[in-house]
Amino acid sequence: MIRIAVDAMGGDVGPSVTVAASIAFLRSHPDASLVLTGQGALLATQPGYAELRGNARYQLVEASEVITMEDSIEIALRRKKNSSMRVAINQVKDGTAQAAVSAGNTGALMAIARYVLKTMDGIDRPAIATQLPNATGGATTVLDLGANVDCTAEHLLQFAVMGSALVSAITANASPSVGLLNIGEEAIKGSETIKKAGDLLRAAAESGDLNFFGNVEGNDIFKGTTDIVVCDGFVGNVVLKASEGLAAMIGGFIKAEFSRNAFTKMAAVLAYPVLAAFKKRVDHRRYNGAALLGLQGLVFKSHGSADAFAFERAINRAYDAVNHQLLDRVKERIAHAAPLLAAQQQTCTSEVATSATARPTQAVATTATLPASTH
Amino acid sequence: MIRIAVDAMGGDVGPSVTVAASIAFLRSHPDASLVLTGQGALLATQPGYAELRGNARYQLVEASEVITMEDSIEIALRRKKNSSMRVAINQVKDGTAQAAVSAGNTGALMAIARYVLKTMDGIDRPAIATQLPNATGGATTVLDLGANVDCTAEHLLQFAVMGSALVSAITANASPSVGLLNIGEEAIKGSETIKKAGDLLRAAAESGDLNFFGNVEGNDIFKGTTDIVVCDGFVGNVVLKASEGLAAMIGGFIKAEFSRNAFTKMAAVLAYPVLAAFKKRVDHRRYNGAALLGLQGLVFKSHGSADAFAFERAINRAYDAVNHQLLDRVKERIAHAAPLLAAQQQTCTSEVATSATARPTQAVATTATLPASTH
Numbered sequence: 066m067i068r069i070a071v072d073a074m075g076g077d078v079g080p081s082v083t084v085a086a087s088i089a090f091l092r093s094h095p096d097a098s099l100v101l102t103g104q105g106a107l108l109a110t111q112p113g114y115a116e117l118r119g120n121a122r123y124q125l126v127e128a129s130e131v132i133t134m135e136d137s138i139e140i141a142l143r144r145k146k147n148s149s150m151r152v153a154i155n156q157v158k159d160g161t162a163q164a165a166v167s168a169g170n171t172g173a174l175m176a177i178a179r180y181v182l183k184t185m186d187g188i189d190r191p192a193i194a195t196q197l198p199n200a201t202g203g204a205t206t207v208l209d210l211g212a213n214v215d216c217t218a219e220h221l222l223q224f225a226v227m228g229s230a231l232v233s234a235i236t237a238n239a240s241p242s243v244g245l246l247n248i249g250e251e252a253i254k255g256s257e258t259i260k261k262a263g264d265l266l267r268a269a270a271e272s273g274d275l276n277f278f279g280n281v282e283g284n285d286i287f288k289g290t291t292d293i294v295v296c297d298g299f300v301g302n303v304v305l306k307a308s309e310g311l312a313a314m315i316g317g318f319i320k321a322e323f324s325r326n327a328f329t330k331m332a333a334v335l336a337y338p339v340l341a342a343f344k345k346r347v348d349h350r351r352y353n354g355a356a357l358l359g360l361q362g363l364v365f366k367s368h369g370s371a372d373a374f375a376f377e378r379a380i381n382r383a384y385d386a387v388n389h390q391l392l393d394r395v396k397e398r399i400a401h402a403a404p405l406l407a408a409q410q411q412t413c414t415s416e417v418a419t420s421a422t423a424r425p426t427q428a429v430a431t432t433a434t435l436p437a438s439t440h
Numbered sequence: 441m442i443r444i445a446v447d448a449m450g451g452d453v454g455p456s457v458t459v460a461a462s463i464a465f466l467r468s469h470p471d472a473s474l475v476l477t478g479q480g481a482l483l484a485t486q487p488g489y490a491e492l493r494g495n496a497r498y499q500l501v502e503a504s505e506v507i508t509m510e511d512s513i514e515i516a517l518r519r520k521k522n523s524s525m526r527v528a529i530n531q532v533k534d535g536t537a538q539a540a541v542s543a544g545n546t547g548a549l550m551a552i553a554r555y556v557l558k559t560m561d562g563i564d565r566p567a568i569a570t571q572l573p574n575a576t577g578g579a580t581t582v583l584d585l586g587a588n589v590d591c592t593a594e595h596l597l598q599f600a601v602m603g604s605a606l607v608s609a610i611t612a613n614a615s616p617s618v619g620l621l622n623i624g625e626e627a628i629k630g631s632e633t634i635k636k637a638g639d640l641l642r643a644a645a646e647s648g649d650l651n652f653f654g655n656v657e658g659n660d661i662f663k664g665t666t667d668i669v670v671c672d673g674f675v676g677n678v679v680l681k682a683s684e685g686l687a688a689m690i691g692g693f694i695k696a697e698f699s700r701n702a703f704t705k706m707a708a709v710l711a712y713p714v715l716a717a718f719k720k721r722v723d724h725r726r727y728n729g730a731a732l733l734g735l736q737g738l739v740f741k742s743h744g745s746a747d748a749f750a751f752e753r754a755i756n757r758a759y760d761a762v763n764h765q766l767l768d769r770v771k772e773r774i775a776h777a778a779p780l781l782a783a784q785q786q787t788c789t790s791e792v793a794t795s796a797t798a799r800p801t802q803a804v805a806t807t808a809t810l811p812a813s814t815h
Contacts (some may be wrong), residue, residue, distance in 0.1 A: 200689040214631045248677040256589045283678040284685030302623040303658040310659030314575040322718045336711040343697045
């Protein structure tokens with residue numbers, strides 16, 4: 066039986082969302098069980114909790130503390146050792162659960178997951194991967210989305226290998242195509258890091274580690290030119306948020322135009338089924354649930370503002386990942402790419418060693434620059 | 441009389457678009473004249489050219505060569521010295537025209553403009569600034585959009601000063617607000633470059649050089665949180681193209697849903713006035729015409745795929761810029777910020793001098809990394 070740990074306290078809303086989503090998830094997944102971590106007394110006051118408590122596939126693990134969106138990484142990691150988030154991840158570490166899901170503070174989630182679970186061999190930095198809908202009717206997997214703001218070419222290669230493992234695990238596509246996000250299709254464009262990353266990705270394609278398409282541009286994410294788009298966390302985060310902002314603006318304009326007067330309101334009634342179908346098509350809640358990749362355990366991040374429907378989607382995603390042995394797939398892919406990654410890591414390490422400006426240790430560099438929320 | 445040079449051969453379409461737009465522009469601007477540069481024989485075959493030729497406010501300057509979208513910077517700059525693009529910019533250099541407009545290869549345009557016109561004192565690198573519609577019904581000015589892929593904090597400060605000059609010149613807003621694009625609102629987030637840029641922008645706000653709002657995130661561009669958003673050219677280009685891709689995808693979905701069956705097609709007819717109003721509201725053609733800032737002359741870049749309506753908007757933008765003394769405004773702003781910029785440039789230069797990894801010369805670094813097209 067697949068067992069998933071849910072941080073019941075995380076997110077902008079908290080228990081009312083996580084409890085409702087958990088009930089719905091257990092109903093639709095008879096072969097799964099859930100461990101909710103958090104304050105039992107608070108959970109008990111949520112609507113429908115009696116059903117959850119009465120379900121043999123449900124278990125509560127008490128966690129007295131809650132990590133807020135405002136908590137620093139330091140507080141989350143060092144002070145709140147009995148937080149619902151950490152206790153959920155501990156379930157994965159102990160083997161009690163096969164994956165953890167949280168809608169809490171992204172920076173804290175990444176830091177705790179990294180501290181508790183550790184990164185996989187061959188991976189310097191975990192990445193956050195999510196799906197964005199594209200014009201083909203499918204979705205483009207984009208990573209990194211904010212875990213790493215200063216990426217080297219080697220990190221981008223690691224992201225590409227992990228993203229390939231993710232997509233090949235959860236879809237029927239054994240050889241998903243990878244695009245390197247750039248400002249022009251020609252190999253000569255972009256920064257030195259991007260150019261070097263292009264060389265590494267081409268080498269990885271030659272050694273059979275991934276299916277490299279080449280450079281892609283911003284519009285290719287939504288065209289669906291490639292299955293995967295790789296970029297540094299700064300660019301990924303900005304693109305994701307700009308897209309959310311643009312979609313919200315367009316939605317607002319449509320609403321405003323249909324609310325303008327009696328005639329347009331009548332048109333809205335007549336066009337309602339069409340608008341509802343359109344809304345469903347671009348409903349970002351369906352794509353909720355970003356994977357934290359490169360850790361020795363599965364962790365999924367829900368959007369902080371997720372409602373019960375969206376949060377259930379994030380639990381579904383964790384379930385699918387367990388069901389398709391995502392962790393083993395990532396390990397296999399990394400192992401296959403090990404010679405290439407090792408060669409690059411050596412180069413990278415020696416570059417750092419000889420660099421005039423020494424970089425801070427990896428752990429500090431990463432945790433200090435995490436965003437407060439994904440998406 | 442305001443006189444604008446138009447590269448008649450540039451863009452994906454070429455003379456049919458530039459001639460039609462020029463005719464419309466001259467009709468609506470009785471106090472303006474146009475100089476078209478290109479192959480007269482080809483222009484003469486365009487519909488309506490007789491009207492243009494018969495207009496006393498029109499002049500043709502022959503230019504035998506055309507820079508294609510595929511031409512390298514090297515070819516554009518060194519080989520095609522009689523290109524329509526270069527001849528148009530020469531008109532600005534000579535003082536014959538007060539601004540130049542081209543829909544051609546962005547990289548070539550920036551390189552030629554920079555070579556012919558030179559940058560202003562105090563500006564290391566020119567930037568490309570455009571407007572994106574926002575939820576307030578207004579527009580957000582974003583720069584840089586692809587001229588500079590590796591920006592220092594000092595460059596971001598220069599962009600902020602130039603962007604402030606642009607917005608205060610073309611709108612009634614004397615003190616437009618500036619946001620620094622980042623992955624979190626807190627000053628601690630982001631890369632070292634972004635953090636340092638934040639410090640510089642705060643210092644510039646204290647010295648009265650600009651109105652710094654603070655960090656903004658991707659969604660703030662479309663929310664309209666600030667009048668100006670400053671970012672490096674890589675991020676700006678990716679965001680712009682991703683936004684174009686998302687808008688195209690959403691437009692495609694709306695069309696698909698309304699074309700699904702007889703009922704939805706009827707709904708489309710009834711909703712037509714609403715959909716048309718919506719389409720007009722998000723019509724990116726209205727925002728065509730990006731400013732190349734920081735040069736000793738005004739140059740505007742039209743989207744390569746612009747139609748006559750969009751290209752006319754770009755000429756309008758150049759006209760407005762001349763009318764509002766944009767060049768003087770930028771110079772004044774730069775002069776006011778000179779002490780701060782000079783202090784930063786000295787720091788920057790000494791950092792470069794002592795850096796273990798010497799940077800290539802500015803000109804080469806910039807021209808080698810320009811994208812083939814803005815937007």
